[in-house]
Amino acid sequence: MxxxxxxxxxxxxxxxxxxxxxxxxxxxxxxxxxxxxxxxxxxxxxxxxxxxxxxxxxxxxxxxxxxxxxxxxxxxxxxxxxxxxxxxxxxxxxxxxxxxxxxxxxxxxxxxxxxxxxxxxxxxxxxxxxxxxxxxxxxxxxxxxxxxxxxxxxxxxxxxxxxxxxxxxxxxxxxxxxxxxxxxxxxxxxxxxxxxxxxxxxxxxxxxxxxxxxxxxxxxxxxxxxxxxxxxFLGSPAMNLIDARITTSDGEVAIEADGVTGRLWAGRSDDLDIVLGVRPEQVAVATAPLTGPGVRFAGRVEIVENLGGEQIVTCLVAGSRVFARTSRDLIVTPGQDVTLCVAVENVHLFDRDSGRRLVWVDDAEPAAVADTELAAV
Ligand SMILES: Nc1ncnc2c1ncn2[C@@H]1O[C@H](COP(=O)(O)OP(=O)(O)OP(=O)(O)O)[C@@H](O)[C@H]1O
Ligand SMILES: [Mg+2]
Known part of the structure; x- marks a missing residue:
């Protein structure tokens, strides 16, 4: 014992x-x-x-x-x-x-x-x-x-x-x-x-x-x-952490940040400053504009690093760096405009004041996804 x-x-x-x-x-x-x-x-x-x-x-x-x-x-x-x-x-x-x-x-x-x-x-x-x-x-x-x-x-x-x-x-x-x-x-x-x-x-x-x-x-x-x-602290590169704000109207919640497409779901009734987190391996990089569910970032490729088995694509989104870990089959070059997309279930939200994870009402999975327009980079 x-x-x-x-x-x-x-x-x-x-x-x-x-x-x-x-x-x-x-x-x-x-x-x-x-x-x-x-x-x-x-x-x-x-x-x-x-x-x-x-x-x-x-x-x-x-x-x-x-x-x-x-x-x-x-x-x-x-x-x-x-x-x-x-x-x-x-x-x-x-x-x-x-x-x-x-x-x-x-x-x-x-x-x-x-x-x-x-x-x-x-x-x-x-x-x-x-x-x-x-x-x-x-x-x-x-x-x-x-x-x-x-x-x-x-x-x-x-x-x-x-x-x-x-x-x-x-x-x-x-x-x-x-x-x-x-x-x-x-x-x-x-x-x-x-x-x-x-x-x-x-x-x-x-x-x-x-x-x-x-x-x-x-x-x-x-x-x-x-x-x-x-x-x-965990992950290499670590989780991408982006300052954002969630706002509510008509019972739906939007994420607002420069370069980030709001995705909406029900469940919170107050506005809040947050930190939005996404793991690099859960960021998909698309070379054409995307619609559909998920959080999207309008980004520009800054660096592509070949790690042998995969690559790290560093993108600029409204002045901040967002890392994506992708297959080397993705061909992108520095300076190229891309859309970064993350599935709803892979988005982490933290209260910006306390730094603690935000748990949705009844800890339910966010549902009722809707779209808004891409914001400017
Ligand atoms: N004997 C000591 N006198 C004064 N301060 C100390 C003493 N030992 C540790 N500290 C302080 O306590 C804190 C924790 O130290 P500790 O050695 O436990 O860190 P650690 O997590 O093991 O760091 P590391 O990864 O560098 O080994 C540090 O701020 C250190 O400066
Ligand atoms: Mg030690």
């Missing part, structure tokens, strides 16, 4: 609030990724769970037991650091054995566990080497191995792949995912890399300035971002 509950957890450094009032339940066996930009509080939060940093507010529970005051080494948790933190003067074998010696296990038991972990991570041939005689990837495995020998309730990892080159990162990512599946243990994993988060996590915590913006599965966070921040 390894259920971690955070209740009102906070940490301030003098006047800086690094983590503020976080409530979070990390379920047993989950692979939970703490994701967010530099300085948002990821490491601070992880170190509090590990017992390496005292919270200034709140409680931490592990399987229902309050461990807030428990020293780090008495918590049944193992941490893997970005720097690996191996003992340079000890061999790999002794590095792996170290946490078990601290636990005062018998020499035979230590030997057995070290061999077992070394074999599972394919580092058996490295046991007599010192850390400086290892590659970055091998050091990373030893650091994971040192956590593994303890057979903890949960693994806490702070950007463990950030020192590896791109190819090794991908390979190690796959290995960690397989390891998680094999062990069935709880993983709490810090990264600012959205690809790692999307591919490894069972759930993602998106952090911003010490607070949780959203907690959900990768699909929920990507497909239904709860805030402009989350929408703009």
């Amino acid at each position: 390894g259920t971690i509950q955070l209740s009102g957890i906070g940490r301030s450094f003098r006047s800086t609030v690094a983590v503020g009032d976080i409530d979070l339940t990390i379920e047993d066996g989950g692979f939970v990724v703490l994701l967010g930009p530099s300085g948002c509080g990821k490491t601070t939060l992880l170190r509090m769970i590990a017992g390496l940093l005292e919270p200034t507010a709140g409680r931490i529970l592990l399987d229902g037991d309050d461990i807030t005051e428990l020293p780090s080494k008495k918590r049944d948790l193992a941490m893997v650091f970005q720097s690996y933190a191996l003992y340079p003067h000890l061999s790999v074998r002794k590095n792996l054995a170290f946490p078990l010696k601290v636990q005062r296990l018998s020499a035979a038991e230590i030997e057995r566990r070290v061999e077992e972990v070394a074999e599972s991570l394919e580092i058996g041939h490295l046991l007599e080497r010192k850390p400086k005689e290892l590659s970055g990837g091998q050091r990373q495995r030893v650091a994971v191995g040192r956590a593994l020998v303890r057979n903890p309730k949960a693994f806490l990892m702070d950007e463990p792949l950030s020192n590896l080159d791109a190819k090794l990162r991908t390979q190690t990512r796959h290995e960690l995912t397989a390891l998680h599946r094999r062990l069935g243990a709880t993983f709490v994993y810090v990264t600012h890399d959205q690809v790692e988060a999307m591919t490894m996590a069972t759930k993602i915590v998106v952090l911003n300035a010490g607070r949780i913006e959203q907690y959900g599965t990768p699909e929920e966070v990507y497909d239904r971002p709860e805030s402009v921040f989350v929408a703009g």
Whole structure:
């Protein structure tokens, strides 16, 4: 078992609030990724769970037991650091054995566990080497191995792949995912890399300035971002975010923005400043004027970037850039006028003041689509 509950957890450094009032339940066996930009509080939060940093507010529970005051080494948790933190003067074998010696296990038991972990991570041939005689990837495995020998309730990892080159990162990512599946243990994993988060996590915590913006599965966070921040953080290129206004007349709602064709539906009774969001892969580029349902932008192609398997078409819409990810079969050239079209169900609306996602009355799918004229670019 390894259920971690955070209740009102906070940490301030003098006047800086690094983590503020976080409530979070990390379920047993989950692979939970703490994701967010530099300085948002990821490491601070992880170190509090590990017992390496005292919270200034709140409680931490592990399987229902309050461990807030428990020293780090008495918590049944193992941490893997970005720097690996191996003992340079000890061999790999002794590095792996170290946490078990601290636990005062018998020499035979230590030997057995070290061999077992070394074999599972394919580092058996490295046991007599010192850390400086290892590659970055091998050091990373030893650091994971040192956590593994303890057979903890949960693994806490702070950007463990950030020192590896791109190819090794991908390979190690796959290995960690397989390891998680094999062990069935709880993983709490810090990264600012959205690809790692999307591919490894069972759930993602998106952090911003010490607070949780959203907690959900990768699909929920990507497909239904709860805030402009989350929408703009995930995806490459990120979601297109355009200032607009919705206005109502006769029970129908229009989106008003320069270069954007209003699309209408019923369900709101007040006018509102909004941010309209569309994912680049959901923007279709048409070289002829379009009619019919959907939100349309009148744009002009600025750049076409060939990514090999697909292309990114950057368009100017009323002075702002809108990115479309399209098939390379689409032939467009810079300077060309185009119409960008997005299906109604793929449009995200956010309140511009609060940045929060707008939910329609009864959370119903927008219906009753009608058209208006294209506005001028
Ligand atoms: N010991 C400290 N003293 C003062 N401020 C600190 C201390 N440790 C962290 N902070 C501040 O707390 C905030 C969160 O830091 P933290 O290291 O948790 O960020 P992070 O999300 O891990 O960032 P990164 O991705 O750069 O590692 C930052 O503003 C940082 O400057
Ligand atoms: Mg950090």
